[in-house]
Amino acid sequence: MNILVVLVPVALFLGLAGLAAFMWSLRAGQFDDAEGAGQRIISDDDVRR
Amino acid sequence: MEETVDFAHWSRRTGAGVAEIDLAIDGIDCAACLDEIEGALRPLKGIERARLNLTSRRLTVAWREAETNPAKFIDELARIGYGAFPFETERAEAAEAAQTKWLLKCLAVAAFSAMNIMLLSVSVWSGEATYMDAPTRDFFHWMSALIALPAAAYAGQPFFRNAMAGLRARSLNMDVPISLGIMLALGMSVYETAHHAEHAYFDSAIMLLLFLLSGRVFDQLMRRKTRAAAANLTALKGERAHRYAPDGSLVVVPVGALRTGDRVLVRPGERIPADARLISGRSEVDESVITGETSRRPVEDGAGLYAGSINFDGALTLEVTAAGQSSLLDEVGRLVEKASEARGAYRRLADRAAKIYAPMVHATAFATLVGWLLYGSTLHDAIITAIAVLIITCPCALALAVPAVQVVASGSLFRAGVYLNSAEALERLAEADWVVFDKSGTLTLPTPGVANAASLPAGLLDTAARLAMASRHPLAAAVARAGMARMPFANAEEVPGAGVKAYVDGVELRLGSAAFCEWSGEAPSLTPGASVLYFRRGEDVCRLEIRQALRSDAVESIAALKAMGLGVSILSGDLPSAVAPVAATLGIDDWKGGMKPADKIAALEALKARGLRVLMVGDGLNDAPALAAAHGSLSPISAVDLAQAQSDAVFLGEKLQPVVEAIRTSRKARVLMRENLGLAIIYNAIAVPLAVMGFVTPLIAAAAMSGSSILVTLNALRGRAVPVDAPSGNNDARPTPASRLAMAGKVCP
Numbered sequence: 001m002n003i004l005v006v007l008v009p010v011a012l013f014l015g016l017a018g019l020a021a022f023m024w025s026l027r028a029g030q031f032d033d034a035e036g037a038g039q040r041i042i043s044d045d046d047v048r049r
Numbered sequence: 050m051e052e053t054v055d056f057a058h059w060s061r062r063t064g065a066g067v068a069e070i071d072l073a074i075d076g077i078d079c080a081a082c083l084d085e086i087e088g089a090l091r092p093l094k095g096i097e098r099a100r101l102n103l104t105s106r107r108l109t110v111a112w113r114e115a116e117t118n119p120a121k122f123i124d125e126l127a128r129i130g131y132g133a134f135p136f137e138t139e140r141a142e143a144a145e146a147a148q149t150k151w152l153l154k155c156l157a158v159a160a161f162s163a164m165n166i167m168l169l170s171v172s173v174w175s176g177e178a179t180y181m182d183a184p185t186r187d188f189f190h191w192m193s194a195l196i197a198l199p200a201a202a203y204a205g206q207p208f209f210r211n212a213m214a215g216l217r218a219r220s221l222n223m224d225v226p227i228s229l230g231i232m233l234a235l236g237m238s239v240y241e242t243a244h245h246a247e248h249a250y251f252d253s254a255i256m257l258l259l260f261l262l263s264g265r266v267f268d269q270l271m272r273r274k275t276r277a278a279a280a281n282l283t284a285l286k287g288e289r290a291h292r293y294a295p296d297g298s299l300v301v302v303p304v305g306a307l308r309t310g311d312r313v314l315v316r317p318g319e320r321i322p323a324d325a326r327l328i329s330g331r332s333e334v335d336e337s338v339i340t341g342e343t344s345r346r347p348v349e350d351g352a353g354l355y356a357g358s359i360n361f362d363g364a365l366t367l368e369v370t371a372a373g374q375s376s377l378l379d380e381v382g383r384l385v386e387k388a389s390e391a392r393g394a395y396r397r398l399a400d401r402a403a404k405i406y407a408p409m410v411h412a413t414a415f416a417t418l419v420g421w422l423l424y425g426s427t428l429h430d431a432i433i434t435a436i437a438v439l440i441i442t443c444p445c446a447l448a449l450a451v452p453a454v455q456v457v458a459s460g461s462l463f464r465a466g467v468y469l470n471s472a473e474a475l476e477r478l479a480e481a482d483w484v485v486f487d488k489s490g491t492l493t494l495p496t497p498g499v500a501n502a503a504s505l506p507a508g509l510l511d512t513a514a515r516l517a518m519a520s521r522h523p524l525a526a527a528v529a530r531a532g533m534a535r536m537p538f539a540n541a542e543e544v545p546g547a548g549v550k551a552y553v554d555g556v557e558l559r560l561g562s563a564a565f566c567e568w569s570g571e572a573p574s575l576t577p578g579a580s581v582l583y584f585r586r587g588e589d590v591c592r593l594e595i596r597q598a599l600r601s602d603a604v605e606s607i608a609a610l611k612a613m614g615l616g617v618s619i620l621s622g623d624l625p626s627a628v629a630p631v632a633a634t635l636g637i638d639d640w641k642g643g644m645k646p647a648d649k650i651a652a653l654e655a656l657k658a659r660g661l662r663v664l665m666v667g668d669g670l671n672d673a674p675a676l677a678a679a680h681g682s683l684s685p686i687s688a689v690d691l692a693q694a695q696s697d698a699v700f701l702g703e704k705l706q707p708v709v710e711a712i713r714t715s716r717k718a719r720v721l722m723r724e725n726l727g728l729a730i731i732y733n734a735i736a737v738p739l740a741v742m743g744f745v746t747p748l749i750a751a752a753a754m755s756g757s758s759i760l761v762t763l764n765a766l767r768g769r770a771v772p773v774d775a776p777s778g779n780n781d782a783r784p785t786p787a788s789r790l791a792m793a794g795k796v797c798p
Contacts, residue, residue, distance in 0.1 A: 004185065008192055012165060019161040026153055036103030039080040 053298070054289075056119045058306040059135040067097055069111040070119055073284035075132035077106050082131070089129050090122055105277045107136060136284040137305065145273050152266050155204040159259040162200035163252070166193045170252040174748050183245060190242040193251040197235060204258050205231055207265060223403040223448050226410055230439050231257060237436045253440050253750045260758045264452045268472070271456050275468045279699065282686055290322035291315070293366075307369050315365045318523045320357060325367035327352045332363040335523070337489040338689055339670045341622020341644075343579075343597060357670065357689045361523055381646050384674030385695060397473045398719075399451040402726055406447060414438045417741045430743075438740040441750050446732055446757035450725030453765035458718035461769060465710045466701035467683075474697035477681035478711055479719035480662050484610055485653065485679070487667035488621035488628055492635070493597035494703060495668065495687040497523070499531040500579065501594045509591065512553075513584045516541055516560045520549045524582050525560065527595045548582075559585040566590055599634065606705035607635045613712065616661070620649045622671045649675040666708055668692055683708055714768075721768050725761045732757040 025031065060070040074086065083101050086108060090099035095116030101108045110122060119135070126133040169189045176186060208224045208231070215222035231254045238249040288304040293312040304322045307313070312328070315321055321334070333345040336358040345361055348354065354367060414435045421431035459469050469475065486492050502510055514532020517525040519541030538558075541551040548561015559566045566583035568590050579596035600606075610617055618639035621628045625642030632640040641652065653675055656663050665672070665679035668688035676682040676695040684696040693699055700707035736753050739745055 004188065008169075008189075011168075012192070012196070015161055015165050019157060022157050023154060026150060026157070031153070033102040033104045035080075036083060036101065039083050039103060043084050 054120055054301040055306070056135060058303050059137055060119065063111060066114050067111055068114050069098075069109060071136040071138065072108045072110065072123070072126075072133040073136040073281040074101070074106050074108050074126070075134065075285055076130060077103070085129060086126065086131060089125055093117065093122055093125060096122065104274075106281055107277075108133065132285070134284040135303070136281070137303070139280060142273075142276055142280055145269075145276055149266075149269050149273055152207060152262065152269055155207060156259075156262045156266050158200050159204040159255060159262050162196045162204075163255045163259045165196050166252045166255050169193050170747065170751070177247075186247070187242065187245055190238075190249045190251075193249065194239055194242055197251040197255050198239075201231060201235055201254060201258060204262060208258075208261065220400075221404050221407045222400050223407075226403070226407045226442075227257070227261065227448060229411075230254075230442075233436050234440045237433065241433070248747050250437075250440055250747050250750065253747060253754065256751060256754060260755070261448055264449045264456075267456045268452045271459050271463070272469075272472070275459065275463055278463070279468045282701070288320070288322060309369055309371065311369045313367050313369060315360045315367060316521065317360055317362055317364065318521045318526060320359055321354045321367070323356045323369045324371040325354050325356075325369050327354060328366045328368050330363050330365035332365055333361040335359040335361055337597070337623070338495070338668065341487060341489050341669050341671050343489055343623050343627055355670070359523060381670055381673055381691075384646050384650060385677050385691070387674075397451075398476050398722060398726075399448070402447065402451075410439065410442045413442070413737060413741070420741075421743075434741070434743045437743070437745045437750070438737065441736045441740040441745050441753060442733055446729040446754075446761045447726065449758055449761050450729050450765075451722050453762050454718050454721045454725060454768055457765050457768040458714055458721075462698070462711060462714050465707055465714070467698050467707045467711045467714075468701075469698045470693075471697060474681070475715040475718050476722075477697055478664065478683075478715035481615065481664035481681050481712060483616040483618070483656055483661040484664045484666060484708070484712075485656070485675070486617070486619050487665075487669060487672045487675075488619055488623055488631055489597060490668040490687060491666055491672075491685060492603055492619065492631060492705070493599055495685070496530070496597070497527040497580075497595050498598040499528060499593050500596050500598055501592070502531055505591060505593075509584070509586070510593075512558065512586065513560055513593065516549055516551055516558050516584075519543055519551070520560075524580055524595050525549065528560065528582060528584075528593060556587045557585070559583075568592070599631065600703060600705045602704045602706050604635055606709050607637065609709045610712070613709075615664075615712070618656075620644050620652050620675070622646075622649075622669065646671050646674045650678050653678050664712070683711060718768055721765055725764055728761055728764060729757065732760075 030037070056070060060068045063069045076082075077086075080103065083103055086101050087099050090096050090110060095113045097111040097113060099108065099110045099122075110119070112119070112122070123133045169192055173181065173186055173189050205228070208227050211222060212224040212228040215225055234250045234254040234257075238251050238254070242249050289301050290304050290307055291299050291314040292302045292307065293314065294300050299314060307323050313322060313325070317332070327348055327350055329350060331347075331349050333347050334354060335343075335345050336355065337343045338357045338359075339355045348365075353370070354365075417438050418431050418435035421434055422428065426434075455472055455475060458475055462469060489495075499505075499510065510528075511532040514529050515536060515538055517528035517532075518537035520526075520543050538551040538553060541549050543549050544561070544565065547565040548559060550557060550559045550561075552558070560582060563581075563583055566585040568583045570592075579594055582593045582595060584591055584593055607617055616639070617637050619628060619632055619635075619637055619641070621640070621642050622644055623642055628640055628642035632638075641648075644652065649672070653663050653665065657680075662680040664681040664683065665675050666683045667673075667676055668685050670689050670691055672684075673689070673691045673695050676684065676692055682696045683698050683700060684692045686693075686699055686701050688696070688699070698711060700711065732753070736745075739749070
């Protein structure tokens with residue numbers, strides 16, 4: 001069972017990476033406009049009319 | 050008229066030569082607006098960035114100052130059909146946004162650690178059946194401790210801080226037993242782990258935090274949404290003033306930018322922007338929003354004027370005497386302060402429950418400890434059992450019982466056009482058993498209308514309305530609003546002090562005073578506060594009676610309130626002779642006119658002395674003390690700032706229905722809150738005896754806690770169901786841009 005001593009911290013580290021990513025996106029304002037973000041996906045502003 | 054607007058007050062520098070401004074956007078009704086608005090601005094010269102927030106309906110634009118100015122892109126937005134109003138983030142709103150972010154961070158930490166600890170805990174639980182060896186179990190427990198302790202220290206802050214604040218104020222709030230439970234559970238678990246014990250409660254403590262934090266985050270998001278919507282409406286009201294620059298030119302500035310000593314010009318039909326002294330000009334002012342009286346007051350040089358009153362006749366030059374904060378009559382300010390002190394003592398349902406609950410829980414835990422010691426168990430076992438009691442009773446369901454309902458109920462009120470100011474507003478509205486209305490601006494619409502429209506020949510009012518659009522006079526504006534037509538006559542001509550005239554199809558039309566329209570009949574007898582205009586078409590002359598009309602659904606709403614078992618009365622600052630007909634129409638027997646602010650408070654006290662809980666609905670400065678003194682209070686969105694600040698909730702639109710809806714929803718919410726508290730008590734009645742007897746393992750604690758929390762939340766969600774007979778709020782709640790402008794007291798575009 002010694003492998004657990006390695007695997008559990010590795011799993012934990014991966015989880016922490018996810019948490020850090022969330023914190024970053026929160027700070028970057030990605031959750032400020034949930035409604036608008038959903039609409040921007042389908043907007044075609046990269047195609048010049 | 051060409052006007053220069055000074056945007057400096059709203060904009061901020063973000064870089065060299067680049068400035069940024071926030072605009073509240075009116076007219077967004079679909080997601081496609083996002084493309085349309087941003088797409089329209091980006092190609093404009095000098096625009097750095099334009100980003101629309103669809104949730105808060107605000108647009109942030111950054112522009113290069115040398116190349117363009119806000120007036121240009123606001124015009125462009127108006128051209129494609131959106132109203133853009135400069136917007137200033139209030140400090141309270143900014144603080145709220147920071148609080149939301151912080152709570153979200155705490156929630157993220159709690160969720161992360163709950164997931165990982167559960168992973169370890171489930172392994173330990175299943176290990177009990179498959180003979181996990183002791184070192185592995187200890188290792189899992191230590192890993193759990195490593196995650197749980199820092200996570201609780203971070204994510205528990207909102208609760209620890211509230212608990213400390215409560216203790217410092219020498220009162221027990223719900224956060225005290227929560228904090229205590231979490232800390233004891235963690236402390237005991239660490240001790241047990243160190244002694245290679247079988248059970249540790251890390252998962253219970255963190256799960257408790259997770260549930261409670263999600264309740265708080267939802268509550269906070271709802272409140273933030275309400276506040277943002279209310280702030281947008283304030284921006285839409287867009288109170289501006291015409292200020293004289295030092296060189297004598299006129300500049301439009303926001304009311305917030307006025308300073309004492311500034312000179313401002315107020316034209317007929319405009320609101321007085323701040324408390325001021327009249328320097329030159331002569332006019333009549335409508336002070337109904339200040340005193341409730343609908344008769345106008347003539348003013349001359351040197352007279353003092355109050356913010357919010359409407360200038361009727363002549364152009365006035367004023368010197369601002371009190372700028373900034375909503376200025377008040379001394380008497381009103383004093384009364385408001387006194388009245389709001391009394392209401393500060395209100396204790397919320399959840400806190401009342403906590404006050405009974407917390408000592409009971411702690412006493413039970415202590416009794417368990419003593420009981421087991423007397424029974425002969427070791428000190429260690431007795432303490433473990435006592436702490437298990439504390440953990441299992443940790444008021445997860447109890448602490449969620451009230452907030453979950455609040456979130457759901459304030460959400461459905463939001464959709465019905467009622468914005469709650471405070472969390473306990475729901476409870477206070479639900480407890481009301483008597484409703485006191487103000488008359489002017491509350492039962493009646495804040496802006497005057499044509500009262501005898503029904504008795505006029507068909508089509509005539511529309512013609513009169515088109516003619517009236519040529520004038521800025523408030524009475525003409527009332528006529529203009531009454532008609533359906535939206536096109537003014539091109540050749541209309543205003544005759545100062547008399548009226549408007551135009552030739553249409555060879556017929557002369559005139560709208561104005563009796564002399565101007567050559568009215569030959571006798572002067573009519575009028576209710577106070579009403580005015581008369583005459584309209585002449587060729588040889589026919591008719592009379593238009595103009596006064597503040599009742600809200601369109603006032604009669605039905607009052608009847609609905611009575612049907613709900615509420616008493617209704619009117620306390621108005623207006624003359625009794627003006628109140629009587631309104632009371633008669635609405636079927637309200639209990640009414641009083643000519644009430645000063647202090648009289649209104651005395652009347653409320655009299656009702657209170659009869660053991661009644663009064664809900665006050667009012668809009669004027671003169672209502673503010675009564676709004677603060679009443680058990681609960683509501684204001685229409687057109688109310689003066691001070692009145693809105695004293696109210697538990699603000700309602701939108703031109704109908705009275707939201708008042709009924711607010712009471713109905715909050716009563717329903719109260720029932721749900723009580724049910725939830727009942728559920729929490731039943732849960733405890735089952736769980737506590739088990740814990741006292743020492744049967745509670747971490748597995749049972751986890752199952753019981755999440756089970757009860759989910760039950761309580763599901764019950765709260767029942768509040769979402771909209772009663773079939775209630776009209777869908779959306780149509781009534783969202784006023785058209787025109788009506789919003791009308792409510793804000795602006796007269797003609």
